Amino acid sequence: MLKGLFKRVAAVFTGRAVIDDDLLDDLEAALIQADVSAGLAVRLVEELRDQAERGKLTTPDQLRQALQDKVAELLQPFEAPLVKGKERPTVFLILGVNGVGKTTTIAKLAYRHKQMGQKVMLVAADTFRAAAAEQLKVWADRVGVDIVAQKIGADPGAVTFDGVKAAQARGSNLVIVDTAxxxxxxxxxxxxxxxxxxxxxxxxxxxxDERLLVLDATIGQNALLQARVFHESLDLTGLVITKLDGTAKAGIVLTITQELGLPIKLVGLGEKMTDLEVFSAQRFAEQMFAE
Ligand SMILES: Nc1nc2c(ncn2[C@@H]2O[C@H](COP(=O)(O)OP(=O)(O)O)[C@@H](O)[C@H]2O)c(=O)[nH]1
Ligand SMILES: [Mg+2]
Known part of the structure; x- marks a missing residue:
């Protein structure tokens, strides 16, 4: 499902027979357009240029493969499994600005953990918009998990308190808290x-146990700014990158990991509850140039 992540980068290789300055310059520009930070794009292309000059890469195909390998290597340290609490319930706090896909991600996570045989409790602590709790309730029904919600405008801290208490009372394995x-x-x-x-x-x-920031892959460098603000306040444990289906700017994944050093725990690949995957550097790199 991850396709065309680097459409512009892939296009650079079309119709090329040799590795020359023209190809390398275009590659650098395309990486930057795909939201790889300028510093990293320059570094990557310089490494590739060096390998080409030393005769280690002779065809554009080899160059593309080398780039793919480098991306996998850069991202590999940022793979990490979701943390399980040392006592029940495990609690995930899901953070992020409006529209990035928090609620959808929570539904996907609930589905995933229910499939694993766990008892899941959702907490509707986005009390700012009436529609927010409603949306979460619809998902809770659809997935078949418990939910704790209060009235619009209720104190999110109080809803969170209720949610954790209810989960403890019911013996839930996992509590997932939605936030405004x-x-x-x-x-x-x-x-x-x-x-x-x-x-x-x-x-x-x-x-x-997890303080996860959800970032929309399609919004570019803004994602980096958002991550910095949230990380300062909450000491994030990881990131969820959504909307990787259909973005051609997946370079932000590289930029964010290199700049923040935070693991990517999950990736969102669509709007359905099954469209969630554990992040794999290898798979991401393999799909970079997929048509
Ligand atoms: N294509 C795509 N759309 C997504 C993904 N995750 C969420 N969305 C959509 O993004 C919009 C906002 O999602 P929502 O979960 O309500 O965001 P929230 O405001 O952060 O809670 C909705 O239309 C979702 O269906 C994803 O991985 N891929
Ligand atoms: Mg929401």
Missing amino acids: GRLHTKVNLMAEVEKMGRVIERELGRPA
């Missing part, structure tokens, strides 16, 4: 999610 993501009151949002973090820590005796 409005950006225009950034300071309040951060204060709010920090408070939710503290509520979870108080009830569990440890911080939320």
Whole structure:
């Protein structure tokens, strides 16, 4: 399903017979267009140029393969499994600005863990928009998992508290907390999610096992800015990159990992509950140039 992640990069190789400066320059530009940071794009192409000059790469096909291998190598350290709490319930706090795919990701995670035989509890702590809890309820019904919600405008910390308590009482394995993501009151949002973090820590005796930031792969460098803000407030444990289906700018995945050093735990590949995968550097690199 990951296709055309680097369409522009793939196009650079079309009709090329030799490795020359023209090809290498176009490659650098295409990587930057695909949201690979300029610094990294330059470094990657310089390494490839060096290998070509030393006769280690002789055809454009070999160059493409070498690039693919380098991408896999760069991303490999950022593969990491989801953490399981040392005591029940495991708690995942799902963060991110509006529209990135938090609620959809939560539905996918709920589905995945239910399939593994776990009892899952969703917590509708995005109380800012009436539609948010409704949307989560629809998913909870569809997937067949429990949900705790309160009225619109309720204190997200209180909803989180209820959710964790209910999960403890019912013996749930996993609690997944949905959060609001409005950006225009950034300071309040951060204060709010920090408070939710503290509520979870108080009830569990440890911080939320995963503090996952959801990022939309199609928004480019903004994703990096968002990640910095959230990481400062919440000491993130990992990232979820959504909408990798149908983006030609997947270079942001490289940029984010290199700049932030945070693992990518999951990738979103569509709108259905089955469209979630554990991040694999190898697979990502293999699909980079797929048509
Ligand atoms: N193509 C695609 N769309 C997605 C993906 N994840 C979420 N969406 C869509 O993005 C929109 C916003 O998702 P939502 O979960 O409501 O975002 P939230 O505001 O962060 O909770 C919805 O239309 C989703 O169907 C994905 O991986 N791929
Ligand atoms: Mg939502």
